[in-house]
Amino acid sequence: MRHFRLCCDTTAIDSDEWKTCDIMVLKIESKTSPTCPHSWTRRSIDSAILQQWWKGAQVGMVFFRRHYMITLEVPSKDKSYHWLLSWITKHATRTQHLSVETSYMAHESGRVQTQFDFHPSPGNHIIWYGRKWIRVERTREKQMIDMHTGTPWESVTFTALGRDRKVFFNILQEARELALKQEEGRTVMYTAMGAEWRPFGFPRRRRPLSSVVLEAGVAERIVDDVKEFIGNPKWYTDRGIPYRRGYLLYGPPGCGKSSFITALAGELGYSICLMSLSDRSLSDDRLNHLLSVAPQQSIILLEDVDAAFVSRELLPTENPLAYQGMGRLTFSGLLNSLDGVASSEARIVFMTTNYIDRLDSALIRPGRVDLKQYIGHCTHWQLSQMFRRFYPDQAISEGQRFATSALAARTEISAAQVQGHFLLHKMDPAGSIQNVTQMKE
Numbered sequence: 409m410r411h412f413r414l415c416c417d418t419t420a421i422d423s424d425e426w427k428t429c430d431i432m433v434l435k436i437e438s439k440t441s442p443t444c445p446h447s448w449t450r451r452s453i454d455s456a457i458l459q460q461w462w463k464g465a466q467v468g469m470v471f472f473r474r475h476y477m478i479t480l481e482v483p484s485k486d487k488s489y490h491w492l493l494s495w496i497t498k499h500a501t502r503t504q505h506l507s508v509e510t511s512y513m514a515h516e517s518g519r520v521q522t523q524f525d526f527h528p529s530p531g532n533h534i535i536w537y538g539r540k541w542i543r544v545e546r547t548r549e550k551q552m553i554d555m556h557t558g559t560p561w562e563s564v565t566f567t568a569l570g571r572d573r574k575v576f577f578n579i580l581q582e583a584r585e586l587a588l589k590q591e592e593g594r595t596v597m598y599t600a601m602g603a604e605w606r607p608f609g610f611p612r613r614r615r616p617l618s619s620v621v622l623e624a625g626v627a628e629r630i631v632d633d634v635k636e637f638i639g640n641p642k643w644y645t646d647r648g649i650p651y652r653r654g655y656l657l658y659g660p661p662g663c664g665k666s667s668f669i670t671a672l673a674g675e676l677g678y679s680i681c682l683m684s685l686s687d688r689s690l691s692d693d694r695l696n697h698l699l700s701v702a703p704q705q706s707i708i709l710l711e712d713v714d715a716a717f718v719s720r721e722l723l724p725t726e727n728p729l730a731y732q733g734m735g736r737l738t739f740s741g742l743l744n745s746l747d748g749v750a751s752s753e754a755r756i757v758f759m760t761t762n763y764i765d766r767l768d769s770a771l772i773r774p775g776r777v778d779l780k781q782y783i784g785h786c787t788h789w790q791l792s793q794m795f796r797r798f799y800p801d802q803a804i805s806e807g808q809r810f811a812t813s814a815l816a817a818r819t820e821i822s823a824a825q826v827q828g829h830f831l832l833h834k835m836d837p838a839g840s841i842q843n844v845t846q847m848k849e
């Protein structure tokens with residue numbers, strides 16, 4: 409510590425010595441005048457004091473942060489990241505800086521549904537939670553991109569006063585419950601994005617199993633099998649058998665294969681991981697990885713498994729340069745990936761096809777496909793059941809009359825055709841029977 413005296417004729421001040429000392433005590437003499445020719449020296453001293461003060465404040469701040477504040481950083485890769493964004497949206501009601509996330513879904517009927525979700529934008533937000541002020545900082549890296557998803561790397565950091573971690577546990581738990589509540593009674597559809605599964609669109613309202621009318625006993629057969637499988641993990645581990653089960657639903661288009669799987673997922677409270685094997689960016693490694701990281705309690709759905717390999721063989725000859733250099737899925741890669749699907753969780757793989765005869769027998773051998781089920785055109789029983797479901801106040805005999813007239817007009821009727829026909833006669837069951845011959849192809 410050194411002492412300086414500030415006055416016009418003080419040589420110590422002119423010598424710059426004061427700039428290097430750690431702490432200085434200045435004694436400003438009253439005779440110092442603003443008109444003094446050495447007034448620049450006073451300005452230097454002022455700024456030095458400021459600098460020292462600022463340095464001290466920074467050190468103090470670091471000390472304070474380290475000992476009296478608690479922070480939690482959540483990177484965008486973490487499962488809870490999206491839950492937390494929704495939680496922040498719910499709590500940071502006063503923030504004026506928002507970013508939008510648009511969900512888009514095209515229904516089978518052609519109806520398009522969109523939803524805009526606001527989230528607090530990158531920057532700082534202050535939230536009052538649990539009798540504490542919490543600073544939430546959302547940062548988005550400009551230079552770093554998540555190679556799997558192609559989105560900028562992001563993170564949120566929560567900062568609170570005190571040392572109690574409980575506040576963060578509470579926030580995480582609340583965020584999780586909030587997210588699960590939004591998904592309650594709904595089926596989440598995941599699609600593969602890069603090397604991870606991302607929820608696709610809105611979680612769909614669960615479709616009741618009874619709304620998919622299959623031939624008598626068919627739905628029960630599959631549901632019982634799946635439930636029995638889920639309920640007996642020990643049976644598999646005791647025998648050293650991989651805990652997975654494969655199903656193949658095959659048959660003509662529009663007869664309810666996909667609808668049934670969706671309804672089944674709803675019944676089990678599972679989500680669906682929809683995988684397109686015709687995706688040209690899909691390689692053996694990627695498929696293998698995706699199947700092993702699929703969310704827990706989900707059904708892996710491979711639609712139109714026949715199409716993938718047929719079209720794959722055609723494409724290079726049609727346009728040999730088109731996908732050069734991109735990883736492509738090979739048939740043996742697919743088989744290996746299916747064999748590798750095993751986890752302590754029940755792993756259920758459903759495949760669908762319109763042409764079972766085009767499938768290689770290796771793909772559908774037991775172990776890869778354990779249960780095959782034909783889902784065919786509507787039978788008499790199905791037609792009358794569908795009629796009764798659509799027009800609940802009609803007599804059983806009316807349903808049978810509809811089924812008989814429909815089958816008299818043509819033998820191959822898909823459930824999708826019947827559904828379309830009923831929609832044309834929404835309020836008119838008699839008209840639907842009368843015009844049954846006009847059912848559209």
Ligand SMILES: Nc1ncnc2c1ncn2[C@@H]1O[C@H](COP(=O)(O)OP(=O)(O)OP(=O)(O)O)[C@@H](O)[C@H]1O
Nearest residue numbers: 619620621622660661662663664665666667823824
């Ligand atoms: N058995 C059924 N009971 C009730 N509705 C059905 C049934 N089958 C099909 N539908 C209706 O028909 C439409 C198409 O059905 P879905 O997509 O399940 O057929 P699919 O067998 O998967 O056809 P594809 O082979 O072309 O994929 C859906 O809107 C669904 O509601």
Ligand SMILES: [Mg+2]
Nearest residue numbers: 665666711760
């Ligand atoms: Mg389908």
